[in-house]
Amino acid sequence: MVRGALVPGDPERLGGYVLASRVGEGGQGVVYEAYDEAGRRVAIKVLHSEVASRVTREVTAAGRVASFCTARLIDADVTAERPFIVSEYVDGPSLRRAVEEGGPFAGDALLRLAIATATALTAIHEAGVVHRDFKPDNVLLGPDGPRVIDFGIARTKEMSVTLPAQVAGTPAYLAPEALTDAEVGQPADVFAWGAVVVYAATGSSPFDASSMGAVLHKVLVAEPDLGMLPEPLRALAAAALTKDPAGRPTAAHLLFALLSGGHADTAGRRAELLRAGARAAAALQPPGDMVERNPELGVVAENVYATLAPGEQEVVPDVMLRMVAPGDGGADGIRRTDADELNVADAASVGGVIDKFTRAGLLVREDDGVRPAGVALLRAWPRLVTWLEAEREGLPIHRRLTEAARLWHDHGCKPGDLYQGTPLEQATQWAATGRRHLHLSDLETRFLAAGASAVRRRARVRRLLTATLATLLVITVAAGAFIEVQRRDSAAQRDLAVARTLALRAETLRDREPAAALRLSAAAWEIAPNPAVPEIKGALYGSLAQTVADVFKAPGSSAGVHALSTDGTTLASVAGGTVRVWDVVSGEQRTSFGGVGDGVLRAALSRGGRTLALHDQSGVRLWDVRTGKPVGARFGPPVNPLFDEQFEFDGTGDHLAIMEEGRSRPVWWRVADRTKLVTGGGLSTVAVSPGGRLALASSGGVTHWWNPATGARVPGALPTQVTDHAAFSGDGRVYAVAEDREGQLDAVRIWDMPKGAERLLELRVDGVNIALNDDGTLLAIATADQIAVIGTADGSEVMREHIDGDLNTQPRFSDDGRFVRVLRPGGTVYSLRIPQGQRLLRKGEAAGAVALSADGTTLALERKGTIQMFRTAGGGKLGPPIKVAESAAARVALAFSPDGRVLAVGGALTVGERGELSIALIDTAGGRVTKSFPVLNQRMEWLSALAFSPDGNTLAVSESPVGDFAHGHRPWLELWDLRTGRGRGVDNGGGDSMAFSPDGSRLLTAFLPYPAMVDTRSARVLPWPGRRPYMTGQGPVAFDPGGGIAVVPEGKGVDLWHTAPWTPQDRPIGQPGTEGVEAAAFADGGATLAVSIGNKVMLWDVRTGQPLATIKVPGWDNELAAGDGVLYVAAKDGTLTSHIVDPARAARAVCEQAGGGFSRAEWQRYAPGTPYRDICSGDRDAG
Template sequence: MPLSPLTPADPQRLGGYWLAGRLGAGGQGVVYEAYGEEGERVAVKVPRVDDASSRARLAKEATAARRVASFCTARVVEARTDLPEPFIVSEYVAGPNLRQVIGQAGPYRGDLLLRLAIGVATALTAIHRAGIVHRDMKPDNIILGPDGPRVIDFGVARQVGLTGSTTGPIVGTPNYMAPELFAGHEATPAADVWAFGLTVLFAATGRDALPGLEPFAAVARVLDFRPDLRVLDGTLREAVAGALARDPLARPSARELLLSLLDEVTGVASGGDEDLLPAGGSVAAMLRPPAGAGGGEPDLGTLAEELYQDLSEGERTVAPEVFLRMVAAAEDSEESIRHVPREELPDLTTGGPASSLLDVYGAAGLIVEADATYTLAHPALIHAWPRLREWLAEDRAGLPVHRRLTEAARAWDRLGRKSGDLLHGSGLDRALRWAAAERRNVMLIPLERDYLDASAALVRRTSRRRGVLAATLAVLLVLTVAGGGLAEYLRRVAARERDDSGARSLALRAADLRETDPRLAMLMSVAAWRLAPGLPQSLGALYDARSQVMTDSFADPAATAATVYDLSADGRTLVTVRDGQATLWDVRAHRELRRFTGVSRTARKAALRSDGKVLAVQDDTGVRLWDVATGAPQGDAFGPGTSPYPQELEFGPSGRLLAIPEADGHTRWWDAGRRQRLRTGSGAGVDAVDTDGTLGVVASGGSGRAELWDLRSGRRLKAGWLPLKKDVTDVRFAEDGRTIAVTRRVDADMTAPLVPGSPNSPVRRDGVMLLMRSARSGAPLPGDGAGPVADAVAFGRHDGLVGTWENADLVVLRSRDSRVVVARRLGVQIKRLRFDPDGRSVRVLTVLGTVLTLDVASLLDRPVPPSASTLATALLGPGGRVLARADVGTVWLWDVRRARQIGQPIHVTQGFLPPKLAFSADGGRLAIGAAPRTGGRPGPAAAGASAAGSGGGGAPPPAGVTLVETAHGTVLTSFLLADRRAAAVRELAFAPDGATLAVAPDEPPAVPIEVWDLRRRQARSAQGVIGAVGMAYRPDGGLLVAGTSPEPKLVDPATLTPVRRPGGTWSLDIGAFAFSPDARKVAITSLAARRLSIWDANFTGPSGRAFPETPAGGWAPVWSPDGRLIATVEAGGGVRLWDETTREPLGHIVEALVADERQITLAFGPDGRTLVTATQDGVLRTHELDADRVAAAVCRRAGGPPSSEEWPRNVTEVAASDVCPDQASTH
């Protein structure tokens, strides 16, 4: 709904709600968008009340409206009808109304129309159940929100001035009013049902069944109305026909409508309201507004914060100052907005950051300028924007002092700066105290400083000093004036702000350099942290530097556009050729190794032999070899001259064979020693060859299938598995000659994005598949069929990794399981891909001649235990002390600190998935829940099952739970669930005392949760509560969350009865959650939004502002032991740290090598100084969080401190010697 500005007659606030603007206005009142004290967005209606009777009616209807269950309705939050200006507060539903959606996207059909009808019927059922009539049901009062349709504006009638033949005023919109209302009859629920029918018809046709008319004209049309229902089918047609019956007694009730419509979808034709309303809400929730429908304007706080995130560092520095000066506050009153003269704002006349900040927020409509003053366009921004709310809270006590100081200084200056207008006594005492010690976000402008200095100087002159001044004033005078204390304080503040600003700038610059100059980015990150250790941005930059995948970048400093490049087979030596000179560089040390002249001045391609002793150079005349040690040529030129195509010159692993680009755009292999082109028995050139030159592949020239040849015998080998030549993009033999990799094009509909959901994600428009075969037999090998991949291919790490690339896209697969382990889009096109022999690095030579180094050391980590299958899952216990690994039928325990297995593997009843796992709060116990299975023998988790229930061919045996003592891996006990219908366990959760276990049965899914007293082996059933993924107890034991699908299912642990949230069903979207250690807060990640938020531990509402949104989203939040930090998992297995106090990101602890969805389990160490991670395939890692140790590790990664010569050209804020003071440089 569009927001109109407040008028001068509108209040700034009503009760505890600050107004943002008008959502609508009419003869019967005004509706405002507003925000509560905690920033919650609401709609506030101020109805017109003419007399005592209308006020009484309003109070009665408002009370009834608050009883409406929030199923497909906007919940009424508060109603104040006792005030001179009454108002009603309801939940704000963001989204377009039905009329807007239909007008933009066209009429609804089929399933969409049915879901809309079910949503409206659900809302009317809830409204009528509360004993009220909506009176104004129409498309304009149905909002399509993110959780489905919501009916708004109920319970507070609009009056339309129609009298005459009626007995009183008519309430509603004429063309949606029922016939009986025009006869003066009282509105009943049947009138809403009539409007329901017309609303569904509107949605189905795109037009009002009765066009909008003046009240008198509407009477005749409504009384003579005959609906055309041909556009509707089946049950929906019958429902609308009944709803539009002329006799109100013949119309079905909203509940009857809902039942009939639900029967069409779910087959449920009966049921109580407790089940009916949730069922209707569930079905309707799937109806979302179409993309681009509009109406979902962000709240003021989100808009302001998004603008803030895009500000420069200078603009962020002055932002608190600018916004707080627009807030007026007195000791005995609430805040209000004020108009700020231009001269009050810092550096406005010089075009500084304050000026550009005002431009940014002015263009967004959040700040307005009038008569050379600036003010907030929306008073509600004071509370809607959490960041401004925090600034205000920090300076609230001092704002009245500052306002008096500002006004007094302006008056002093305006009247000629007379002594009589200066501060003295307690007024000066209070102002100095505030200026010296209490202000946080407000700086003094020159006029205010001059005023304070002059006031203090006057006190010194007029005091006779026969005694000391009043103690407080004397101390402040010494601190702020006589001893230069005010100036010193301001200098300290300025120095702190300068350091913070410098640190933020370094952190931002480091972020920009991580891909292009990784080493400088790492050192800048350390410098930022040295400058401002307590700043979230600098600490985040430090963590990012420790985890960044790109670790180095090197280029020939004297390279030109004519320079030719090659990277050695091990990726450690860069060769550059230009102007007849060849230079070899040590990539890791960034230093020159060897230089010689005499090579061709028209060189176009170059290749270094794998032993580094011979350089091949191709120019227009052919290829010539050079001895690197002596710089002397080896023989005459041979082979073709330079090709206009981008194919590269390349030596084979043995150094004897050389691939030379030819004029047809393909690369063919030559015997470099003999200067002979390799040929098959048919005389064709060879596109790929094994290390010793025995096998060759012809993949170009002519049509048909690619060919495999024995080059020694000249015989073609059978290789029907090879693709057609036209589909081959690259062929490569592994170094051992036994494996051949082929990349081939496939149909586009067989492909998908390489890595979805990341700005660094390669996205392919065509499809390329990898074939991995035995070179001789053609038998498929691990990795065969993987894809989509990129065009070019290379082997690495003893042939265990296969790299592919195309343009700027890099994809590395692990051949043993065909899994993509690296997938990144680099900022520049790739020319060569090399695997370092140590397996810890991948190096990329770009077309610009830069060598980029990627840290892939994590790929060397082995899973624990190594014998688990690809289905296995992992779960870390509290404190990260124990890792539980579950495979199909088996669970292992692993001691993280000692790096050894605990006890023997625990065998449980085998299913087709791993069993569910849950640790007790102290980590001493592990519960194992039966996995889904189709029958079989009972194991420990099903001890006591009857033989009849465990047969291999019958129904699955009853589900059970096994308890294990984690110190030694000993099975303590096993038991079957009380409800023997359950064939599996969906979720488990220990109570904080470890003596109670909540179990969510599965298969069938409608079995209620069971809460087991483990000491007595007794279970209680929570009737009506169906468990779901995400079950957990609050740390104080006072609440059980029985799952998060579709929203938190809250249960009272004492009574096992549901606990209703104030927001009602469907009002909170949760992907994952975690309670804080003190049980006062809960961290929530949303399924839809890519951001983390904090709510109170009862899930009643958000606590403070939300965290910034991140492109990769967040999942599985985990709190540090002290509650200061939160770790979340991002797409691809990245792990990000957050500062809960400032709600700022603290960088990545793990940067994902890929960007698809990867599951990972997290746990902070017992002291919070480490973070333990485990992937679902069992790779366990411990990450240091202590900033001093992290800084030392980053310095080591960067090769030690920066050089004193180069550093000042990039950084002036921190000396080179102070960045890594205890380390020596390796560059």
């Protein structure tokens, strides 16, 4: 929606709502942005009277529509003088505008749009409502996905085809029955859905024509061309566009087919379908340049307030409150305030406030005064609401005082116009003790002082009153202690607002100026060290987790040619015949020299920045960077200025790749003797190994290895595919080649040289620049706008980061393997941090089971029937390995007791009878088995999960069954009393994840498709309280330390549930989209929830449900545990990482990582208008 000013005749209020702006107008009425009594933004459609008279029943039904991909109907009054409907406000462009300005949708975006609209129609139809006017204009692309609006209002059946102006844009989405006076029902919406999908994919309705009659004829008889739609959309759109309403699928069947790829009976599964559809749709965002920038009025005001200098912030309450015409509660109005009335502080501060709020559209200059742009600001800005409520009782007194003082001044300051008696006493009393935020103007102060003086001159019988008034006046002028307390509160509010602003600014700078983001995060905590504020806490955690470690741009080096050394440590820029060389890590300039000529078009820099190669029309010239002198004569062909050719040193700097005219691949030259590396058969060299001992040659489908020193062929197996885009690992043992089809990197083949083994990594990225790290375990791929790091063993994604701008060089791994660097046009080098961790297993090994103690201090890994425990602090082994199973393929379950002293192991163990499933309890200190026993039910294949009760006396054992559990059956559960050795069975109670409540009375278990709750005292499954969550993937369960919040799987993510009573929060946490949540753990005393999703750990604020940070970790399939302010993450590949989850400790770590605070000049740049702080020492300088 796009905000426009109210026009004369527009109402200011409707019902309990105040209107702020116009956002649209159509045949049914005008749509406004408005705010309710609580300050929440809504959309109000004021209906034309002829529309309102026929939609009463429809509006009532529409109120029952669930808000899945729809704009929820909030309120309505169609019988009012100005009938209106209130709905949820959706901030985003319409589908029509998005297509017209951003182009048609395709691929995943088109599929998600189809899912979103089918979800909305399913929800609408479930409520018994027919939309009747479903079209691109009624689909808004909001920040949380598409939303359908205006359902249950339109009556397209009653539209007249003789009135084209009334139906323009709509007939192309009408079903045939709507044009033949047949009954218009839900199938008409399905028909419109098919037409809208075609419009989204092509930019045109399938029934577009040059005239209204032609459009209607096409709707009635033409079969649309759907060849542009991919499957399954093509088949679904064809079914939806069937002329016969009875032949069309329902919206629910469309949704099920889109989500599952097949058709099935959806009865009884509508709620699950709607939730799944809404989750899939949430990922669809409008194109970047189409995102509406229409924040709420309160956000706009708060942003302006945060940019003000402290002196300006002090006067904002005076400026704003003087423009309020106090009414009865919500009936407050606005008034124009003259300039002289604002004489409450220095003119510069007042003028600055008015200028900045006016530029933001919140104030309007009018004659010699100023007023709010609308009354909605009085509700929409929480800070102003707070000021207004604090001053409400005294505002009428102040308003009368202002008017009386002006009257006195304008009529020559006559004594008869002064306050006396009760009015003087009330005004002086309020000015002395009743004010909270307002200050008296000079005129108001002089008026009260003159009134008090007049009283002193009157009869002595009024001495008591005089003394009282004089005392109150002294208090007024001196600004008493109560007001000072209020000012301190105001200062705390200001500090919190500044801290929030700095934290948000840190997020915007994290990928462009990571060092500044670190310091801004530390500054936010220093100014307002409040762990309950998610923006501040999230900025700290995000700083410690940020992938972009550094962005280096050489000063004044945007123009010219740039080269990054092959190890990523050195940057060279060439412009105007001068070379400048910088150390990328320290940012210091190493050297500069001239005399290289003005015609340089390509540059390459060898490892460590030792040798610089420059390419111009005369060929290639090498330069010694240390001395600034040329090395040897020119060689090679002239540069081709028309193409961005490959010009690159190999990893050792011994060879240089140069493009030659007429060749599709570069030619490799040996630098030492300026010799081409060409085989006897004339094949082109594709890649040279470090040291030049081996080269790969290929041409016309002929490929072989050869020795560049001797020219002889080298026997050995060859990669099956060879392209220009290839790389050797630093040790020369691994070779990678990209399969490039028209710029699309479809796959990468990894060739293990010693083993002669080839493996294929299927990829789909738009880019062909690749590099291997030193040992060949990681592959970096630089695409047009992002860089990804992939594990070569299995193709798992280790890291992916979006970078604005075309990446024009090969990625570079640092020697220590901690960073990958890439050069952007203009000479900007991005250093990206590769997730690191302690590796507790050898490369290529993986654990079968992983467990962390509750406090995260102890880790157990089971591999091939043997358990090894580790201390997470340092990764040292805890005792010798413990053999628990004979078979290396045995499936084993692990769990630590709450105090970490006992490790429970379950499976086909050597400590039990051969072939029996049993439990063994291991003393973690001594590494010995203290107790073992067989489980009750020996018919199960393996044990899937174990869990201890909080007191450590009960062990829950879930057993995975043999056979198919697709019909609602659940695993068998056993509850073992470890003191008595007795076990109790619970049918259908088990799960792949289990957690006891802190009081031990409940056990939550998760197993597809529903979680379950077990009463541990009676050993029975309890009915789920309220709406039962529906799982589409395995998910974890957990309780917070206090037991008031539980993590419950929902879809492929998790929801937080309050446990007293059991009710879900308003919004889910950790919904991951296509990847499922694997593990969850509470940290920071239960204030933070960590969830593991693939190779990411997401941190969420439990109280508000806000995401805090995303941590990239090196392993997958992770377990989580938190203790003493540290989150531990252990993966099945034996990788262990630890992360701070305590805000105070995080602030200290951020300061250490940042290497200090801002200089004064930097502070003014990043935090203008706030007192300078030496943020990483705790000192505050007010000057």
